[in-house]
Amino acid sequence: MDDNKYVTRRRGNGCSISSGRPADPSPPSWTSTTSTTSSTSPTSVPPSPPRSARTNSHVTNPKVIDMLLFKGMEELNNITEHAKQRHHIIGQYVVGNQGLVQDSGTKEKGMSDFLKKFYKSNYF
Amino acid sequence: MGLGLLASRALRPAASRLLRNHSPRDGLVRAIGSTPERQRPEAASAAQAQPDPTPDLPPRKPLAGARVHFPNPEDAIEVFVDGYPVKIPKGMTVLQACEVAGVDIPRFCYHNRLSIAGNCRMCLVEVEKSPKPVASCAMPALPGMKIKTDTPVAKKAREGVMEFLLMNHPLDCPICDQGGECDLQDQSMAFGSDRGRFTEVKRSVVDKNLGPLVKTVMTRCIQCTRCVRFATEIAGVQDLGMLGRGSGEEIGTYVERLMTSELSGNVIDICPVGALTSKPFAFKARNWELKGTETIDVTDAVGSNIRIDSRGPEVLRIIPRLNEDINEEWISDKTRFCYDGLKRQRLNDPMIRGADGRFQVVSWHDALAMVGEVIHKVAPEEIVGVAGKLSDAESMMALKDFLNRMGSSNVMCEGNGKHPNADLRSGYIMNTGITGLEKADVFLLVGTQPRVEAAMVNARIRKTVRATHAKVGYIGPLTDLNYDHEHLGTGPQTLTELAEGRHPFCSTLKNAKNPAIIVGAGLFEREDLEAILSAIETIAKNGNVVRPDWNGYNVLLLHAAQAAALDLGLVPQSPDSIKSAKFVYLMGADDVNVKDIPDDAFVVYQGHHGDRSVYRANVILPASAFSEKEGTYENTEGCVQQTLPAVPTVGDARDDWKIVRALSEVAGVQLPYDSVGGIRSRIQTVAPNLVSVDEREPATFSATTLRPNTNQKISPNNFGTAIENFYMTDAITRASKIMAQCSAMLLKK
Numbered sequence: 035m036d037d038n039k040y041v042t043r044r045r046g047n048g049c050s051i052s053s054g055r056p057a058d059p060s061p062p063s064w065t066s067t068t069s070t071t072s073s074t075s076p077t078s079v080p081p082s083p084p085r086s087a088r089t090n091s092h093v094t095n096p097k098v099i100d101m102l103l104f105k106g107m108e109e110l111n112n113i114t115e116h117a118k119q120r121h122h123i124i125g126q127y128v129v130g131n132q133g134l135v136q137d138s139g140t141k142e143k144g145m146s147d148f149l150k151k152f153y154k155s156n157y158f
Numbered sequence: 159m160g161l162g163l164l165a166s167r168a169l170r171p172a173a174s175r176l177l178r179n180h181s182p183r184d185g186l187v188r189a190i191g192s193t194p195e196r197q198r199p200e201a202a203s204a205a206q207a208q209p210d211p212t213p214d215l216p217p218r219k220p221l222a223g224a225r226v227h228f229p230n231p232e233d234a235i236e237v238f239v240d241g242y243p244v245k246i247p248k249g250m251t252v253l254q255a256c257e258v259a260g261v262d263i264p265r266f267c268y269h270n271r272l273s274i275a276g277n278c279r280m281c282l283v284e285v286e287k288s289p290k291p292v293a294s295c296a297m298p299a300l301p302g303m304k305i306k307t308d309t310p311v312a313k314k315a316r317e318g319v320m321e322f323l324l325m326n327h328p329l330d331c332p333i334c335d336q337g338g339e340c341d342l343q344d345q346s347m348a349f350g351s352d353r354g355r356f357t358e359v360k361r362s363v364v365d366k367n368l369g370p371l372v373k374t375v376m377t378r379c380i381q382c383t384r385c386v387r388f389a390t391e392i393a394g395v396q397d398l399g400m401l402g403r404g405s406g407e408e409i410g411t412y413v414e415r416l417m418t419s420e421l422s423g424n425v426i427d428i429c430p431v432g433a434l435t436s437k438p439f440a441f442k443a444r445n446w447e448l449k450g451t452e453t454i455d456v457t458d459a460v461g462s463n464i465r466i467d468s469r470g471p472e473v474l475r476i477i478p479r480l481n482e483d484i485n486e487e488w489i490s491d492k493t494r495f496c497y498d499g500l501k502r503q504r505l506n507d508p509m510i511r512g513a514d515g516r517f518q519v520v521s522w523h524d525a526l527a528m529v530g531e532v533i534h535k536v537a538p539e540e541i542v543g544v545a546g547k548l549s550d551a552e553s554m555m556a557l558k559d560f561l562n563r564m565g566s567s568n569v570m571c572e573g574n575g576k577h578p579n580a581d582l583r584s585g586y587i588m589n590t591g592i593t594g595l596e597k598a599d600v601f602l603l604v605g606t607q608p609r610v611e612a613a614m615v616n617a618r619i620r621k622t623v624r625a626t627h628a629k630v631g632y633i634g635p636l637t638d639l640n641y642d643h644e645h646l647g648t649g650p651q652t653l654t655e656l657a658e659g660r661h662p663f664c665s666t667l668k669n670a671k672n673p674a675i676i677v678g679a680g681l682f683e684r685e686d687l688e689a690i691l692s693a694i695e696t697i698a699k700n701g702n703v704v705r706p707d708w709n710g711y712n713v714l715l716l717h718a719a720q721a722a723a724l725d726l727g728l729v730p731q732s733p734d735s736i737k738s739a740k741f742v743y744l745m746g747a748d749d750v751n752v753k754d755i756p757d758d759a760f761v762v763y764q765g766h767h768g769d770r771s772v773y774r775a776n777v778i779l780p781a782s783a784f785s786e787k788e789g790t791y792e793n794t795e796g797c798v799q800q801t802l803p804a805v806p807t808v809g810d811a812r813d814d815w816k817i818v819r820a821l822s823e824v825a826g827v828q829l830p831y832d833s834v835g836g837i838r839s840r841i842q843t844v845a846p847n848l849v850s851v852d853e854r855e856p857a858t859f860s861a862t863t864l865r866p867n868t869n870q871k872i873s874p875n876n877f878g879t880a881i882e883n884f885y886m887t888d889a890i891t892r893a894s895k896i897m898a899q900c901s902a903m904l905l906k907k
């Protein structure tokens with residue numbers, strides 16, 4: 035039952051499966067066992083799982099959805115059962131998210147290449 | 159020492175000899191464990207006693223490419239190691255001779271920077287005409303000595319020692335943090351037997367509490383006494399010692415107390431087993447999971463060479479790298495344990511302070527647009543830039559160029575004071591160099607407490623004092639130096655006496671062959687700096703401290719950025735510009751007095767930690783920390799080194815110089831470089847020495863007046879302490895929990 039809650043959150047936006055319960059705002063229990071809180075805050079984690087769910091929002095084939103759901107459950111179990119190591123979790127859900135970069139659209143005209151790349155990421 | 163290396167070294171010579179004398183099978187049988195030969199080693203060696211034909215092995219090279227230095231060529235002697243003749247200087251031990259001959263002798267207690275104890279017996283070798291195997295680490299090599307390192311006698315001896323050591327050693331490698339980098343583990347695999355005969359109950363020892371940094375599991379201790387010798391000899395504290403005899407022998411602190419040295423973390427590295435390990439690192443990772451990045455430390459001006467061990471995006475530990483010229487193989491506790499500060503209080507996103515006084519996360523685009531707009535609304539002379547103590551040369555260059563293009567020349571660096579003199583390089587670096595301090599025979603410390611300002615420099619002074627009984631005179635507030643010194647006085651008063659030759663220490667200085675004066679950079683903040691420096695100059699002149707062959711005038715800087723900032727000419731046009739500023743650009747500057755900044759000034763804070771200055775900032779631009787970027791730093795002796803990125807930046811942070819470069823474009827004064835290479839060639843035109851990495855460029859010699867004559871008056875105020883809390887000096891260390899624990903527990907008076 036407890037697992038379900040996270041499934042909802044994981045597949046929250048753009049996915050038809052929802053238990054209808056609001057997401058619990060307290061940090062998931064595994065953050066304390068893996069002490070991920072030292073590298074991230076509970077508030078910065080939630081956007082990552084829905085984002086990975088949204089990458090599959092175009093899928094309509096029920097078989098594929100089933101499979102994705104299964105994979106999602108598996109992933110979740112791996113996390114809650116500590117089969118996944120702390121640095122895997124951090125690598126997947128904490129860093130590497132591009133969510134904070136905003137698209138600056140048409141304002142980019144006249145910018146140097148450097149500035150364009152600068153707005154995208156630190157690594158170029 | 160790699161296990162494979164050891165094993166093959168143990169195997170190779172043995173196998174080839176055995177192949178000649180015996181059937182091939184015998185040679186292959188011996189890998190680990192006792193062989194028939196070793197059951198009766200004496201008989202076996204007797205059988206082998208006939209003179210060896212000229213050896214057929216390829217000539218061996220000294221271990222790790224070591225070079226032998228002959229102080230006196232006549233004193234060279236020749237010994238034979240496994241039949242090879244090697245020339246070594248007189249006074250070397252048998253173990254060192256073997257090293258020169260390219261044979262690695264297993265050892266536990268011997269450490270080449272510590273005194274010889276000779277108590278583990280692991281280094282036993284056979285010496286011809288000696289009735290018993292000898293402990294090679296404690297035995298001086300004598301001319302013509304025939305040393306045999308891979309005879310059955312030597313092997314049996316090692317196997318026996320190993321069995322004894324393992325008798326009382328717990329078999330807890332799976333839960334031991336040393337596992338994978340443990341000398342005992344490696345050497346028992348290479349030299350030990352495959353079984354022991356001990357069936358009794360192993361002894362156990364109560365763990366000791368050595369403080370927040372060093373974790374002890376004393377049952378694992380093999381009584382090599384390296385830690386005791388390190389504490390007394392290098393760290394200069396009498397905290398550790400050996401208690402009890404025989405199987406009751408224990409390492410401890412005599413009475414229940416903590417280890418109070420600023421170098422205590424190094425016992426973790428020298429302990430050959432898992433008895434002393436890192437407390438903050440305990441059970442965090444296995445050493446083979448870690449990625450090592452060779453970089454340098456920036457928490458003080460020494461630039462100690464370190465390796466950052468990381469796993470994924472996290473820094474898990476920091477350990478020293480060997481650099482004979484700077485930190486030898488030690489680092490201070492601040493360097494080693496500050497890393498948890500890299501994870502706390504980090505600035506992730508650009509932020510703008512809203513009308514309600516709260517910060518709002520914005521995009522880089524909006525943040526830069528806002529700064530670019532505001533900077534054009536103020537008059538050029540009201541723009542001030544301050545580089546922080548952790549800034550690298552690239553970002554300081556960019557900041558200076560940017561503000562110059564905006565029409566302002568008020569760019570400074572924290573810690574360099576109001577009137578920095580950047581004209582003469584010899585006036586702000588350590589001219590003798592850190593190794594050069596070992597040649598000095600008299601030290602005069604003026605307003606500096608090297609033990610807290612630069613622990614590694616202090617360790618050098620201590621090494622010199624121990625080795626040559628150099629004299630140390632100290633002027634400044636009462637402090638705890640871990641070597642014999644004479645406290646001459648507390649303030650400029652004493653300096654004047656010395657300059658006028660009225661002080662008894664003057665004759666000591668005058669009689670010295672290589673006198674060294676070390677001036678603390680804490681004095682840079684004084685109003686009467688010029689007058690003090692000219693008094694020191696008089697002392698230097700009288701004591702003949704600055705000569706063509708010896709420049710003993712040293713400035714001990716406090717921060718990693720200082721030397722490069724002065725090289726790049728980060729000197730403010732008007733000293734008090736910050737008090738009338740309307741736009742202040744703080745690039746990682748957390749120690750500026752925010753009260754000096756006028757209330758109506760617009761403050762941009764660019765940095766990696768939400769430290770002091772953030773509270774006054776209007777815009778926050780998140781930057782990367784030293785572990786995440788490539789940056790050039792110059793240490794206090796003028797040696798230029800680079801950091802390398804070990805982990806990715808956090809959140810949406812960017813490298814410092816990139817931020818300044820991007821901002822310059824938004825503000826319409828685009829800087830002409832787009833890459834690190836570009837910015838380095840710009841640096842080359844300003845300070846060419848900053849691009850020759852890993853080299854120390856000495857300052858050009860100038861014996862004549864270091865600075866214009868001054869008519870300033872020396873103020874009678876005593877010298878202060880530049881660093882109040884050794885463990886917390888910058889944004890990273892102030893954010894560190896471990897450092898906070900240290901300051902709470904170890905600085906308690």
Ligand code: SF4
Nearest residue numbers: 379380382383385429
């Ligand atoms: S604690 Fe480690 S370094 Fe100290 S005596 Fe024991 S084994 Fe040697």
Ligand code: FES
Nearest residue numbers: 267276278279295
């Ligand atoms: S290394 Fe020689 S006795 Fe320990």
